[in-house]
Amino acid sequence: MQAGRTRSARRPGRRAAAALATAAVLGLVSGCTQDSGAATTTASSSTASSASVTVSSSAASSAPASSPAVASSGTSPSSATTPSSTPASSSTPASSAGTPPSQGPDRAARLDQALAELVAMPGGPPGAIAVVQVGDRRTVHTAGYADVAKKTRPTADDSMRIASVAKAFSGATALALVQAGKLSLDSTLGRVLPQQPKAWSAVTLRQLLSHTSGVPDFLGSPKFAELYQRDPDHPAKPAALIATIADQPLAFPAGTRYAYSNSDNILVGLMIERVTGQPYAQALSTWVLRPLGLAHTSLPSAIELPAPYIHGYDWAPPAPLEDVTGGLAPGWAWASGGVVSTPADLTTFVRAYVGGKLFGSKVRAAQQDLFIPAGESGPPGPGFNSASMALFRYQTECGTVYGHTGNTVGYTQFIAASPDGTRSATVSINLQRTDKSQDQDAAVFTGLQRAELAAVCMALDGA
Numbered sequence: 001m002q003a004g005r006t007r008s009a010r011r012p013g014r015r016a017a018a019a020l021a022t023a024a025v026l027g028l029v030s031g032c033t034q035d036s037g038a039a040t041t042t043a044s045s046s047t048a049s050s051a052s053v054t055v056s057s058s059a060a061s062s063a064p065a066s067s068p069a070v071a072s073s074g075t076s077p078s079s080a081t082t083p084s085s086t087p088a089s090s091s092t093p094a095s096s097a098g099t100p101p102s103q104g105p106d107r108a109a110r111l112d113q114a115l116a117e118l119v120a121m122p123g124g125p126p127g128a129i130a131v132v133q134v135g136d137r138r139t140v141h142t143a144g145y146a147d148v149a150k151k152t153r154p155t156a157d158d159s160m161r162i163a164s165v166a167k168a169f170s171g172a173t174a175l176a177l178v179q180a181g182k183l184s185l186d187s188t189l190g191r192v193l194p195q196q197p198k199a200w201s202a203v204t205l206r207q208l209l210s211h212t213s214g215v216p217d218f219l220g221s222p223k224f225a226e227l228y229q230r231d232p233d234h235p236a237k238p239a240a241l242i243a244t245i246a247d248q249p250l251a252f253p254a255g256t257r258y259a260y261s262n263s264d265n266i267l268v269g270l271m272i273e274r275v276t277g278q279p280y281a282q283a284l285s286t287w288v289l290r291p292l293g294l295a296h297t298s299l300p301s302a303i304e305l306p307a308p309y310i311h312g313y314d315w316a317p318p319a320p321l322e323d324v325t326g327g328l329a330p331g332w333a334w335a336s337g338g339v340v341s342t343p344a345d346l347t348t349f350v351r352a353y354v355g356g357k358l359f360g361s362k363v364r365a366a367q368q369d370l371f372i373p374a375g376e377s378g379p380p381g382p383g384f385n386s387a388s389m390a391l392f393r394y395q396t397e398c399g400t401v402y403g404h405t406g407n408t409v410g411y412t413q414f415i416a417a418s419p420d421g422t423r424s425a426t427v428s429i430n431l432q433r434t435d436k437s438q439d440q441d442a443a444v445f446t447g448l449q450r451a452e453l454a455a456v457c458m459a460l461d462g463a
Contacts (some may be wrong), residue, residue, distance in 0.1 A: 015099070022090050071140075099432060107227060107458035108132075111141050114451040118429070119144035121447055122140045124319065125431035126313050126413075129154040130455045131347045133424045134462045138347065146310040146430065148321060148373075156344040159296065161330070164378055165413045166299075166339035166347065167265045169288060170352050171209050171390020174268050175367065178205075178289040179359035182275045185209075185366060185375040185389075186216030192271045197246050201382075203254045203272060208264040209389035214250030217261040228332065230430070235331025238266050238280075258387055260335040269335025281336055292352050297341040303329045305340060310430050312410020317440075324410045337408055346415050346426045354391070354402045355421020367391055368402070368419070368457045378403040379434035380444065381414055382453040398457035407432050414452045417459065425455035 001446045073133045115128045127144035146154035177183040183192075183205055188203025200215060207213040223244035227236050242263060251259060269280040281299040291299055296306070302325050314324045330338030341349070351357075356364040367389045375387025381403065383396035394401050394416055401423075403416030412433050417424040433445040 004274060015282075017069055017444055019049050038077060039462040040363045041070070042196050059390065065314070076182045086217065107454070107461055108139065108141070108333070111454040111458050112143070113452065114447070114454040115143035117253070118444070118447040118451050119441075121444050123317050124444050124447065125317060125429035125433070126315075126452065127154050127310065128427070128429045129158075129310070129343050130154070130425065130427045130451065131156055131343045131457055132458045132462065133347055133351065133457060135422055140343070148311070149323075150310075154310050154343075154428075154430075155307070155308070155344050156347075157296065159340055159342055161307045161312065161337075161408055161411045162339050162341045162412075162413050163306070163327075163333075163408035163411055164262075165341075165404045165406040166333065166337045166413055167406075168353060168390050168404040169297075169339050169349070170268050170272070171282060172349075172358050173272055173280075173284050173287045174209065175207060175359045175363050175389070177272065177275060178350065179340075179363050183271065187271065189267065189271075192274050193267070194445040196242070196267070199249050203250070203267075205268065206366075207254050208268050208271075208278065211264055211387060212257070212258055212372070212393075213261065213264055213267075214252045214254045215249045215261055215263045215267065216245045216251050217259075218242060218245050218263045218266070218279070221248075223384075231328060232332075236258075236271060237328045238334050238396075241266055241334070242270070243334075258372045258388075260376070260378050262333070265336040266334060268275070271336075284339075288349075288358065294341070294345045294349060297339065297345045299334070299339050299348070300330055310428070312430050312432075315412065315431060327409045333408070337406060341427055343426055346413075346428075347424055350403050350415040350417045350426065351421040351424045353421075354417040357421070375434075379405055379407055379412065379436075380449075381405050381416065381457060382449050387437070394456070396453055396456050397451070401456055401460070407434050414448075415457075416456060417458075423459040423462075425452070425459040427455050428453045 078358070093128050098451040108300055109129060111132070112335070115130060118124055118128055119126065125144065126148045127146050128142065130141040132139050132141070140156045142154050146152050174183060178185055184205065185206040187205045188201060189203045190198070203213045203215060208215070209252055218241050219242040222242065227240070227244060229436045245263060273280050278286065284299055288294070305325060311323050312325045312327065313321050315321045329339065332338070368391070370388045371386040371393050372388070373386050375392070376385040377387070377392045381392060383392040383394045390404070392404055394403065401416035401418055403414070406413040409432055410430060412429050412431065413428045427448070429448060433441055433448055435445060437445050
């Protein structure tokens with residue numbers, strides 16, 4: 001953690017605390033389970049990258065709160081307790097059946113419009129931020145507020161919970177260790193973690209990273225729900241999380257199906273600890289964070305976020321907006337979803353991760369040659385989703401990008417980059433919305449996917 005960043009977070013009220021417990025029981029924190037059938041089908045890596053364009057570096061900062069309408073910001077909520085439902089932009093609102101972003105003349109304007117419309121929707125997020133980078137040129141696009149009470153806009157240097165995007169970080173660490181010869185994609189639980197159930201012993205690192213292991217998701221375990229509700233402020237150790245499902249057999253023979261499971265990345269983290277002799281947080285720093293200069297990314301033990309930070313919110317109209325920033329101790333998700341980062345650091349990470357800066361061409365080819373059609377991240381990203389090892393492919397109308405998504409109480413995340421890592425897009429909102437959301441919340445998730453697509457199109461088509 002960089003010096004000078006103080007730690008602070010607001011704890012949720014009683015209503016939100018109860019909602020958090022329910023979310024944990026239902027498996028809605030840090031991802032959602034998705035079963036897409038046979039995992040043995042391999043799709044070709046069809047990519048649509050654009051030529052690398054290098055221009056002068058001019059990372060745009062978000063507009064100050066006093067600026068009502070600039071290229072990098074959209075609308076802001078008008079109330080400290082209930083976001084406005086009126087878009088600040090005079091542009092005609094886009095619909096899911098309207099003109100796709102790829103047909104518009106101005107990608108940046110379309111992204112700004114998509115973000116403004118998203119925060120203005122009934123039940124929409126109080127704030128949103130997208131970072132698009134083409135070559136050395138990075139632009140920041142914001143709408144709404146990072147802190148509704150203080151009316152501060154989100155910035156690229158604000159801390160936030162990245163939810164299941166943390167799986168890309170544990171995947172990056174594991175693949176870097178494969179590159180170093182400390183692990184193999186064929187390393188088994190039985191060999192590396194012999195204390196784990198014998199029924200799981202043949203499960204490989206490759207299968208854990210690609211969610212084809214068959215290991216049940218601990219978030220769906222009644223034992224986990226009891227453990228969490230007993231003392232939500234003090235997370236159980238990672239081994240104890242896995243122990244809640246240790247009496248269960250594999251849900252299916254390893255390697256035969258795809259099913260998104262948070263247990264997979266907890267086990268990956270334990271494998272990393274075993275072969276490095278380091279706590280996972282230290283190994284993450286050694287193999288990923290320090291090499292990439294990610295000074296504002298960490299796996300904290302405390303529930304507080306480093307300031308400044310984007311507040312996370314829970315909102316179920318007509319109930320008032322509630323700040324749930326301090327709602328979930330990161331240890332409950334650990335290597336599966338406990339990482340804290342910033343939009344700027346996520347941009348740096350996804351460009352290096354997808355672009356092959358953390359491991360060599362052989363490991364990168366193994367990761368990008370295996371894609372399971374319809375294997376969705378949690379929640380699904382834009383376009384047609386396919387799954388590989390700690391990486392998802394998003395085939396959109398503007399081209400193909402690779403990355404990850406995530407959702408947890410108060411936040412929903414998307415990161416992606418072109419195959420060579422030179423073009424990237426990240427989108428973050430401070431509200432949890434997924435494909436499992438219903439009614440108006442489902443419409444908000446659709447709006448979020450429009451914004452993600454607009455960001456991807458700007459990254460791939462921009463000069």
